[in-house]
Amino acid sequence: MSFFNKKIDSRIDAYQRELIETHYQEVENMYKKMRGWRHDYKNHIQMMKVLAAEGDLQGISKYLDELDTDLNTVDTVIKTGNAMADAILNSKISLAQSRDIHVEADAHIPVKLNISELDLCCIIGNLFDNAIEASMELPPKERIIRVYMDMKGTQLYISFTNFTAGKKLKKQGKIFSTTKGEGHGFGLVRMDAIVDRLGGFLSRNSEDGAFTTEILLPQG
Structure with a gap:
């Protein structure tokens, strides 16, 4: 392997580690919020008991709306x-x-996957990050990401669609051109390498107003 290829692999690995760390931080933040709400559960119940004892039905209704x-x-x-x-x-x-991005998600994985959690994290994380980044170029009311995941026979099907700023993207080799930074390119290279290693299929399609990535991963 050439020095250049080793350097590229090293930078891709570094990007992957940063990506995974970011994902786990996002998950941990979400769970912290959930734990915080559960911690306050008894206090909420106590507050509603006080309102009930006072016969304050309007106060109970308002409190329940806030909860x-x-x-x-x-x-x-x-x-x-x-x-x-x-x-x-x-x-x-x-x-x-x-x-302010609206997400429409329909995802079902009814079987145990043979893909590793690391690979799954890289694929889904990159797809979502790319869709979020592209959506930020649009006004809030036009920001929509559509996610679909399900089994098609013995293959896991993943589809991500996001709306773009009204112009068709141009391909550069196997990927589409982007205004994002260097790390974005490494993310795409890493994702494509994972799909290729797993014997899967990846398709990117840019039509006016929308960008879709479809992936099929054999699980049989």
Whole structure:
């Protein structure tokens, strides 16, 4: 292996480690919020008992509305059947929502995957990060990411679609051109390498107004 290739591999590995660390930090932050809400559960119950004892039905109703809003910010929105996929998807959905990006997700993984958690994290994390970055170029009301995951026979199918700033992207080799930094390119290289190593199929398609990435990973 040439010095240049070794340097590239080293930088890709460094990017991968940074990516995984970021994902786990996002997951940990989400779980901290959930633990915080649970910690306050008894206090919430006590407060409603006080309001009930005072006959303050309006106060109870208002308090319940506030709790409902608070719970929606920490509740797990996706349950695929795979713990790692749940962790990554929910942390990324939370991140997207904090940036005024609407996410439509339909994800089901009813079987045990033979793909490693590390590889799954890299693939889903890169797809979501790319979609979030592209969505930020649009006005808040136009920011939409669509995620679909399910089994197609013995293959795991993953599809990510995000809307773009109204122009078709140009391909440079196997990938599309980007205005993002160097790390973004390493992320794509790493993801493509994982799909190739697993004997999978990857397709990227840029049509006016939308960008879609589709992946098939054999699981049989």
